[in-house]
Amino acid sequence: MSELIRLSAADLADKIHKREVSAVEATQAHLDRIAEVDGAVHAFLHVNTEGALAAAAKVDEQIAVGEVASPLAGVPLALKDVMTTIDAPTTVGSKILENWLPPYDATVTERLRAAGIVILGKTNMDEFAMGSSTENSAYGPTHNPWDLERIPGGSGGGSSASLAAFEAPLAIGTDTGGSIRQPGAVTGTVGVKPTYGTVSRYGLVAFSSSLDQAGPCARTVLDAALLHEVIAGYDPMDSTSINQPVRPVVEAARQGATGDLKGVKVGVVREFRGEGYQQGVIDCFDAAVQQLRDLGAEVVEVSCPHFKYALGAYYLIAPSEASSNLARFDAMRYGLRVDNGALGELSAEQVMSLTREAGFGPEVKRRIILGTYALSAGYYDAYYGSAQKVRTLISRDFTSAFEQVDVLVAPTTPTTAFKIGERIDDPLAMYLNDLCTIPSNLAGNAALSVPSGLAAEDGLPAGLQVMAPALADERMYRVAAAYEVARDAAQGGPLINRVPELEAISR
Amino acid sequence: MTAVAEVMDYDEVLERFDPVLGLEVHVELNTNTKMFCGCANVFGGEPNTHVCPVCLGMPGALPAVNGKAVESAMRIGLALNCEIAEWCRFARKNYFYPDMPKNFQTSQYDEPIAFNGYLDVELDDGSIFRVDIERAHMEEDTGKSLHVGGATGRIHGADYSLLDYNRAGVPLIEIVTKPLVGTGARAPEVARAYVAALRDLLRGLDVSDVRMDQGSLRCDANVSLMAKDATEFGTRTETKNVNSLRSVERAVRYEMTRHAAVLVGGGKIKQETRHFDESTATTRAGRTKETAEDYRYFPEPDLVPIAPSREWVAELKAGLPQPPWVRRKRLQEEWGLSDAELRDLVNADALDLVAATVDAGAKSDDARSWWVSYLSQQAKTLNKELAELPITPAQVARVSALVADGSLTNKLARAVVDGVLAGEGEPDAVVEARGLKVVSDDSALTAAVDEALAAQPDVAEKIRSGKVAAAGAIVGAVMKATKGSADAKRVRELIIERCS
Amino acid sequence: MPSISRDEVAHLARLARLAATDDELDLFAGQLDTILNAVAQVGEVSQQDVPPTSHAVPLTNVFREDVVRPCLTQQQALSGAPSAEEGRFRVPRILGEEQ
Numbered sequence A: 001m002s003e004l005i006r007l008s009a010a011d012l013a014d015k016i017h018k019r020e021v022s023a024v025e026a027t028q029a030h031l032d033r034i035a036e037v038d039g040a041v042h043a044f045l046h047v048n049t050e051g052a053l054a055a056a057a058k059v060d061e062q063i064a065v066g067e068v069a070s071p072l073a074g075v076p077l078a079l080k081d082v083m084t085t086i087d088a089p090t091t092v093g094s095k096i097l098e099n100w101l102p103p104y105d106a107t108v109t110e111r112l113r114a115a116g117i118v119i120l121g122k123t124n125m126d127e128f129a130m131g132s133s134t135e136n137s138a139y140g141p142t143h144n145p146w147d148l149e150r151i152p153g154g155s156g157g158g159s160s161a162s163l164a165a166f167e168a169p170l171a172i173g174t175d176t177g178g179s180i181r182q183p184g185a186v187t188g189t190v191g192v193k194p195t196y197g198t199v200s201r202y203g204l205v206a207f208s209s210s211l212d213q214a215g216p217c218a219r220t221v222l223d224a225a226l227l228h229e230v231i232a233g234y235d236p237m238d239s240t241s242i243n244q245p246v247r248p249v250v251e252a253a254r255q256g257a258t259g260d261l262k263g264v265k266v267g268v269v270r271e272f273r274g275e276g277y278q279q280g281v282i283d284c285f286d287a288a289v290q291q292l293r294d295l296g297a298e299v300v301e302v303s304c305p306h307f308k309y310a311l312g313a314y315y316l317i318a319p320s321e322a323s324s325n326l327a328r329f330d331a332m333r334y335g336l337r338v339d340n341g342a343l344g345e346l347s348a349e350q351v352m353s354l355t356r357e358a359g360f361g362p363e364v365k366r367r368i369i370l371g372t373y374a375l376s377a378g379y380y381d382a383y384y385g386s387a388q389k390v391r392t393l394i395s396r397d398f399t400s401a402f403e404q405v406d407v408l409v410a411p412t413t414p415t416t417a418f419k420i421g422e423r424i425d426d427p428l429a430m431y432l433n434d435l436c437t438i439p440s441n442l443a444g445n446a447a448l449s450v451p452s453g454l455a456a457e458d459g460l461p462a463g464l465q466v467m468a469p470a471l472a473d474e475r476m477y478r479v480a481a482a483y484e485v486a487r488d489a490a491q492g493g494p495l496i497n498r499v500p501e502l503e504a505i506s507r
Numbered sequence B: 001m002t003a004v005a006e007v008m009d010y011d012e013v014l015e016r017f018d019p020v021l022g023l024e025v026h027v028e029l030n031t032n033t034k035m036f037c038g039c040a041n042v043f044g045g046e047p048n049t050h051v052c053p054v055c056l057g058m059p060g061a062l063p064a065v066n067g068k069a070v071e072s073a074m075r076i077g078l079a080l081n082c083e084i085a086e087w088c089r090f091a092r093k094n095y096f097y098p099d100m101p102k103n104f105q106t107s108q109y110d111e112p113i114a115f116n117g118y119l120d121v122e123l124d125d126g127s128i129f130r131v132d133i134e135r136a137h138m139e140e141d142t143g144k145s146l147h148v149g150g151a152t153g154r155i156h157g158a159d160y161s162l163l164d165y166n167r168a169g170v171p172l173i174e175i176v177t178k179p180l181v182g183t184g185a186r187a188p189e190v191a192r193a194y195v196a197a198l199r200d201l202l203r204g205l206d207v208s209d210v211r212m213d214q215g216s217l218r219c220d221a222n223v224s225l226m227a228k229d230a231t232e233f234g235t236r237t238e239t240k241n242v243n244s245l246r247s248v249e250r251a252v253r254y255e256m257t258r259h260a261a262v263l264v265g266g267g268k269i270k271q272e273t274r275h276f277d278e279s280t281a282t283t284r285a286g287r288t289k290e291t292a293e294d295y296r297y298f299p300e301p302d303l304v305p306i307a308p309s310r311e312w313v314a315e316l317k318a319g320l321p322q323p324p325w326v327r328r329k330r331l332q333e334e335w336g337l338s339d340a341e342l343r344d345l346v347n348a349d350a351l352d353l354v355a356a357t358v359d360a361g362a363k364s365d366d367a368r369s370w371w372v373s374y375l376s377q378q379a380k381t382l383n384k385e386l387a388e389l390p391i392t393p394a395q396v397a398r399v400s401a402l403v404a405d406g407s408l409t410n411k412l413a414r415a416v417v418d419g420v421l422a423g424e425g426e427p428d429a430v431v432e433a434r435g436l437k438v439v440s441d442d443s444a445l446t447a448a449v450d451e452a453l454a455a456q457p458d459v460a461e462k463i464r465s466g467k468v469a470a471a472g473a474i475v476g477a478v479m480k481a482t483k484g485s486a487d488a489k490r491v492r493e494l495i496i497e498r499c500s
Numbered sequence C: 001m002p003s004i005s006r007d008e009v010a011h012l013a014r015l016a017r018l019a020a021t022d023d024e025l026d027l028f029a030g031q032l033d034t035i036l037n038a039v040a041q042v043g044e045v046s047q048q049d050v051p052p053t054s055h056a057v058p059l060t061n062v063f064r065e066d067v068v069r070p071c072l073t074q075q076q077a078l079s080g081a082p083s084a085e086e087g088r089f090r091v092p093r094i095l096g097e098e099q
Ligand SMILES: [Mg+2]
Pocket: B107, B139, B174
């Protein structure tokens, strides 16, 4: 295994910028790694070898004349296949968009390119980001590098697995109900959902518009912060984009890494433990909270009484918006068209119905029907309307909590990674994965997951979720970075180094 | 083929029923760009060349509201005496249709930007009918489909369709009236007069091209009948595809007579969409929906609410132009017109054109004469609306000036106008290219006269012998030689001069 | 809270343009019933006098300047089309009326 793939993005960038290694070499090392292990992991749906090497070569040229596009210039990245790319297909994990080559780049894609970040390829995901295991991908599941029999989380399982498998030091995810944080937790990586409106959604294929938010994925908090500053910022193409300067998250991560949390008030959310929580996950969480105390933070318990309604509200709002967002996949302008060979016989309406039936997987169809129901005349008030009221109540819970504390903490997910196939037939059991992550999507505030150790009973990673008020993203970076340093010191090195050698267990 | 429906005599309809009208007008705004994206908002063009990921409904694309369109919507609302919402949102109207790229229309639902207004409409006899306005809201237009195969471009029986999304996303304002009661026999006239007044108002605001023929102003007419002793409205039909003022009037009248025949015959009116057929002045049923459409409206999550400040509203209100009817009175006085002359001008749709021509320097009588007589005839011949003629008020004013300074005779001026209409360029260029300048240079004319006299020595002799009447033949010859560019009076003088 | 019937699921599938199979309808009807029962708890707050939240971040009046931006070329616009003809998207015959 090349040394280069084990480096953090920050260290790799440093070597590239000092010309100790070229961006092309760094890119090639990761492409080699993908070729070696992705057959087992299946993190990628598309690897853009030529595009990546060309982009890397360009960075090397720039560095040669003293131009460094960004602190991450030359570092390879895995891009979730939900972001449009002009030079690679964008499928959103769905058959309905198989081989679709968008005629435009997402704003996030543009910013990555402008920063000299090398896009290796597009990562696997639950179809239309609907899922928590990546088993809903039309192109087959992704496997968790910690245990290939297990799920890497979802919907961004491809992105999280690519990090844990050392196929890329950086990745982009999108988080509608936890799709960045939960995969981060179950793969022992860092996943950040920034404040809603701070990373442009233009070119992010919509699942649920009022909840979707793209964010950075990495193996360290600092790397995530560096990537955060590349992709965040106002975009007039997204009307919900907030026109304010990017929060100083890199500075906060560096400050946190000094290991001092004196004066920081941390709130433990009382509601996030109890039935359904794996003991090892709770143990990791409690140990993490103790570590925060040891770092000087003041820890108090806070109650968010309406969080118990969050799951219900989420599974009404997200499917409702999705039923409308996904209406455009109709076989008329792009994507799959199914006419059963009866060209000319069938009407447009019939072709639409046949195509959507064939092109969408069961979870997508289930949610479209659920959303269509929740928005129907006669049910709107009881379902969609009530869900929006819950949203207000959850925001109020956060507001009053943040009047007492600087950040809130909770386990990221109630359990560690489960076995592939274990919950696929039980949608409700699957939905419980997002119990702790959903409130921040509904309220729009910032939240991240940082690895908090391995659960005793299965040796699999658990995550510590840190939540900050909207537009105070830097607070959670500071806390997470401080915790990360203390955790590594206490556990004898970075957690990610304990991921098994993939060669040894390749299938 | 649809069977020709039975209709009732119009007077009899009114003996038995009271009509109730509801008018929905869609206006395409003349902004530079579309409602939610920066694509050019222009009529026509090569198919699918004014499109982008947003208006094609591509995955990942997001809308961004055109601020100018919002301003236009508020100005329209204010001109219609509406209240302007302190806070409103866009909503998604969900239904599948191939001409709508996202399969939902971004529109406004229960929170329109303008509501509760009225428009006072002047009828032919000078009386005023107040049309109450329910709401004016913002939305987007759909693409256009071309139906191939089957009967002549009609949707029924087509083999397949071709879609052009250039129009998709063009800003629309939908203006909806409250139910109009008490029109009686004048229902068709009120409908026509309302649309005409609305069109004038919108033109005055300069927010739309208001071209019914191009679809930038479209009217759907809802008609129902109430029996004289009834207390509730009858079932209404909605007639679409009404593409001219005259059609508005005829469609309402036809539906009234059709409804009455059905009702008196013991039948029931089906609540349905109908299509107006210009050629027969009748309506035909559209496809009836088995179930009421459930549009599943919900607030558009990709757009944020609009909360116009009261200062902004006040500023827009202060900047509204004079309403057309006030302006009309003013122009009538300025130009010294009788009521009849003014009405002719308005009926010829020439008022704005004349005003613009006067603004460009022409005398009001000259401008009026051009537009109401010669140009109106040309429009009729070309089967176009006056405003559609390819000549601008400035060009008419220029021709007028050339006549006034003696450069053109009236006859030559008409030829210049013909040239402009034929696309030969500006009036001066037409004069130049066609050689239409009045020949005022005597030496050139004298030469032509001498030539004509030499060519007809017998006539020349007659004139010399005092038979001045014979000069007509020579005048004709000279005019022919100079292609009519000579001043005939001067030619005659020269002939007499040369022969004496 | 009312539970969802198979017929209702069939109607919703039609509304959503999904040519669902009988087996699917059976499966979805059962699953949606379970899910709806679980999410119906939001109804517990529906009586409360709480304003609904449609947008996580409260912004208003976000407008774009009325300035033309470059469009796609016709070729780009049609590049993903399943079928195209004369610069237009070719689609199967349309039965319904425009709305
Ligand atoms: Mg409408």
